[in-house]
Amino acid sequence: MQRRWLLTVLAAGSVVAAACSTGGTGGGAPSASGSGGTSKGEIIIASDLPVSGADASDGIPTQNGVQFAIESTGSIKGFKLTWKGFDDTVNGAHDPQKGAQNVQQMLSDPKILGMVGPFNSNVAAAEIPVGNKGSLAMVSPSNTNNCLTQDTFGGKPCTDPNPKNIRPSGVNNYFRIAAPDSFQGPAMADYAYDTLKLTKVAVWSDNEIFGKGVADTFQAEFIKKGGQVVVRQDFDTKVTNDWKPFLTDAKSKGAQGVYAGATSGTKACIPNAQMAGIISGSYMTPDGGVNSQCIKDSGSNSADLYGTVAGANAELNPDAKATIDAFKAKFTKKDDIGSYTFMAYDCAKILIDAIGRAIDANGGNMPSRQQVVAALAKTSNLKLTTGTYTFDKNGDPTTPTMSIYHVQGTDWAFIKQFGVGGS
Amino acid sequence: MERPIAAPRATPIRLRGLVSSRVVNTIVLVLVAVVGVLVIARIWHRGPGYFAQILVYGVANGSIYALIAIGYTMVYGIIELINFAHGDVFTLGGFVALALLPMFGVKEGQPTSAVILPLLITLVVSMLFCGGVNVLIERIAYRPLRHAPRLAPLITAVGMSFTLEGIMFLWRGPFFLHFPDLLPRARIVLGPDTTIGAKELTVIGVAVVLTIVLSLFVERSKLGKAMRATAQDRDAAQLMGIDINTTIALTFFIGAALAGAGGVVFGLYFNSLSFDLGFSAGLFAFTAAVLGGIGNIYGAAIGGLLIGMVQSFSDGYFDSTWTQVVIFAVLILVLVFRPTGILGMRVPEK
Numbered sequence: 122m123q124r125r126w127l128l129t130v131l132a133a134g135s136v137v138a139a140a141c142s143t144g145g146t147g148g149g150a151p152s153a154s155g156s157g158g159t160s161k162g163e164i165i166i167a168s169d170l171p172v173s174g175a176d177a178s179d180g181i182p183t184q185n186g187v188q189f190a191i192e193s194t195g196s197i198k199g200f201k202l203t204w205k206g207f208d209d210t211v212n213g214a215h216d217p218q219k220g221a222q223n224v225q226q227m228l229s230d231p232k233i234l235g236m237v238g239p240f241n242s243n244v245a246a247a248e249i250p251v252g253n254k255g256s257l258a259m260v261s262p263s264n265t266n267n268c269l270t271q272d273t274f275g276g277k278p279c280t281d282p283n284p285k286n287i288r289p290s291g292v293n294n295y296f297r298i299a300a301p302d303s304f305q306g307p308a309m310a311d312y313a314y315d316t317l318k319l320t321k322v323a324v325w326s327d328n329e330i331f332g333k334g335v336a337d338t339f340q341a342e343f344i345k346k347g348g349q350v351v352v353r354q355d356f357d358t359k360v361t362n363d364w365k366p367f368l369t370d371a372k373s374k375g376a377q378g379v380y381a382g383a384t385s386g387t388k389a390c391i392p393n394a395q396m397a398g399i400i401s402g403s404y405m406t407p408d409g410g411v412n413s414q415c416i417k418d419s420g421s422n423s424a425d426l427y428g429t430v431a432g433a434n435a436e437l438n439p440d441a442k443a444t445i446d447a448f449k450a451k452f453t454k455k456d457d458i459g460s461y462t463f464m465a466y467d468c469a470k471i472l473i474d475a476i477g478r479a480i481d482a483n484g485g486n487m488p489s490r491q492q493v494v495a496a497l498a499k500t501s502n503l504k505l506t507t508g509t510y511t512f513d514k515n516g517d518p519t520t521p522t523m524s525i526y527h528v529q530g531t532d533w534a535f536i537k538q539f540g541v542g543g544s
Numbered sequence: 545m546e547r548p549i550a551a552p553r554a555t556p557i558r559l560r561g562l563v564s565s566r567v568v569n570t571i572v573l574v575l576v577a578v579v580g581v582l583v584i585a586r587i588w589h590r591g592p593g594y595f596a597q598i599l600v601y602g603v604a605n606g607s608i609y610a611l612i613a614i615g616y617t618m619v620y621g622i623i624e625l626i627n628f629a630h631g632d633v634f635t636l637g638g639f640v641a642l643a644l645l646p647m648f649g650v651k652e653g654q655p656t657s658a659v660i661l662p663l664l665i666t667l668v669v670s671m672l673f674c675g676g677v678n679v680l681i682e683r684i685a686y687r688p689l690r691h692a693p694r695l696a697p698l699i700t701a702v703g704m705s706f707t708l709e710g711i712m713f714l715w716r717g718p719f720f721l722h723f724p725d726l727l728p729r730a731r732i733v734l735g736p737d738t739t740i741g742a743k744e745l746t747v748i749g750v751a752v753v754l755t756i757v758l759s760l761f762v763e764r765s766k767l768g769k770a771m772r773a774t775a776q777d778r779d780a781a782q783l784m785g786i787d788i789n790t791t792i793a794l795t796f797f798i799g800a801a802l803a804g805a806g807g808v809v810f811g812l813y814f815n816s817l818s819f820d821l822g823f824s825a826g827l828f829a830f831t832a833a834v835l836g837g838i839g840n841i842y843g844a845a846i847g848g849l850l851i852g853m854v855q856s857f858s859d860g861y862f863d864s865t866w867t868q869v870v871i872f873a874v875l876i877l878v879l880v881f882r883p884t885g886i887l888g889m890r891v892p893e894k
């Protein structure tokens with residue numbers, strides 16, 4: 122009797138543990154029937170985003186954009202168009218290996234002709250080689266690390282990752298529409314120096330591909346402007362809880378603000394709450410912190426919080442108003458919409474456009490993945506909600522946009538946006 | 545064929561035995577001395593005020609590790625089991641407090657006088673709850689395996705750790721949870737560039753009071769005597785009429801109550817919790833217990849303080865990328881020279 126009771130408890134426990142360790146992939150959603158027939162078969166556009174982890178405050182609003190774009194399109198040149206969502210979260214955080222597995226899984230489904238994502242640059246570095254071998258078209262709304270597409274970053278050659286090494290087939294299959302970090306870090310550095318009038322700042326990073334890269338470019342630009350970076354630290358945020366020694370060090374050296382090269386999943390804004398009583402000054406984060414989680418993590422210390430987003434604000438585009446209204450009618454909660462929702466919507470639209478041209482190129486038949494990648498590379502002057510997109514030879518947008526946000530009350534408020542020219 | 549291989553092998557082993565103790569020790573000592581000089585130069589350069597400030601943060605951080613480490617060490621001392629679920633019991637303490645505080649209507653920004661009573665009640669309830677959970681874990685996962693091979697309860701301990709993490713994950717989700725910033729922000733000036741806040745005082749105070757109460761209990765009370773007797777020789781203690789099961793359950797209860805208190809003060813101090821916090825915090829606390837001498841309550845307290853201080857000094861003076869390396873380098877150094885930890889092990893006799 123006793124043993125059976127014990128077994129029951131253990132079995133229940135292991136079920137709970139198993140449920141938590143598998144991130145679980147979202148199933149495909151039924152598509153709305155759009156105009157045109159759907160007799161020729163089905164084409165699936167997948168997404169791979171962190172929709173259950175600590176990054177879910179970014180991942181879910183971004184996924185909503187993809188889902189909305191595909192379901193509101195419904196069909197394409199006689200094919201039924203559906204969406205299938207994948208989740209790259211393991212144990213509550215975005216995970217490169219999980220992302221690579223997801224892409225492998227996408228390759229095994231011949232109906233999947235492209236994917237939107239991933240969200241995080243380190244996940245992209247693991248996914249691109251897998252997708253590249255299978256010629257899967259990838260479009261990311263938010264990856265910003267330069268070395269994913271370019272040979273040099275901040276004047277140094279890219280080694281980890283290196284664009285050639287992660288593209289074994291030699292043909293590029295990966296495209297993005299966000300402005301690379303060589304713009305994102307400097308954009309905040311310029312704003313800090315010119316507008317916030319800071320001359321001494323402390324910089325920390327989460328030591329990941331994205332966080333460290335953006336912190337490095339912030340630091341370089343801030344020094345170039347004539348400012349001083351008084352302390353620079355890189356933390357293993359999985360084990361670090363205490364930022365007080367770092368903040369004390371910064372204060373003793375006269376820091377007027379802190380820049381965090383991190384995302385909400387790597388504790389970007391938790392030091393901001395700990396800053397109360399040590400430094401009273403601005404706290405700045407890159408796009409991974411421009412979300413509701415960051416405001417929650419900051420507690421009562423969110424008043425002086427600034428962030429960059431590596432894309433444009435769709436709400437400023439009068440042509441996008443109808444799309445945004447339709448989106449808001451379908452996704453009604455405040456947290457349903459995030460800083461990358463319409464960037465992701467545009468990524469899906471870019472893929473739909475490319476698939477359409479690939480179908481035409483293949484005489485109206487189901488195109489191959491290679492044909493979709495070839496059509497995607499030729500994307501030119503495509504006018505969408507967050508900008509007009511053309512890809513350069515690396516797969517980067519030719520005219521990316523940066524925006525700056527800051528917290529007002531309990532929400533992120535848009536300050537300004539500007540084009541940052543070609544890469 | 546075997547002889548020629550075996551013969552040359554014997555010589556280097558003997559040689560290594562002769563060389564090792566002196567040469568290796570000298571090399572290690574020289575390295576330690578060089579690092580020591582560099583550290584002192586760096587500390588000197590930044591002045592005493594900054595040093596004292598980092599020390600304050602280190603002691604506060606270390607107090608939390610000490611509270612967790614004591615539970616590890618008590619359980620190991622009595623049944624020689626590394627209770628992997630202990631770190632998660634610590635997290636659970638914070639989660640319970642996070643759930644209880646809104647029930648009292650406690651919010652950020654309220655005056656301290658309005659917050660203090662709910663906080664005390666929360667602290668006590670969290671401690672009792674964590675104690676109860678740990679007793680349950682012992683009953684379910686460890687007691688039935690007390691006479692099984694040593695690896696079996698180790699694996700159930702890992703299972704229990706995942707189970708607790710899973711429950712907390714399902715309860716509050718994967719997000720970082722903001723813990724309300726309730727303690728007053730007032731700071732007392734201790735000297736130039738050195739202040740101690742109400743937060744640090746609370747953390748240190750809770751740790752000191754609980755450690756003193758616990759040590760008095762273990763050394764003066766009858767139940768404490770039973771615990772010590774069980775730790776020394778379980779069979780003999782049983783022959784003397786001590787109820788082993790109750791005594792072991794009590795040990796689990798007390799250890800978890802301290803960890804639960806640790807979880808609450810962690811939340812109050814760092815203002816952030818997550819379901820998987822127990823993994824890293826538990827690892828460092830276990831390291832602290834080994835560093836101080838496993839089975840030894842004072843050792844765990846000292847080990848915890850030391851690790852907290854090493855962490856703060858590494859972050860405050862050097863490169864935080866190296867913090868973990870420094871912590872484990874200190875651990876290795878201490879164990880090389882004192883294999884039983886700083887204050888010596890206290891484990892069951894065989």
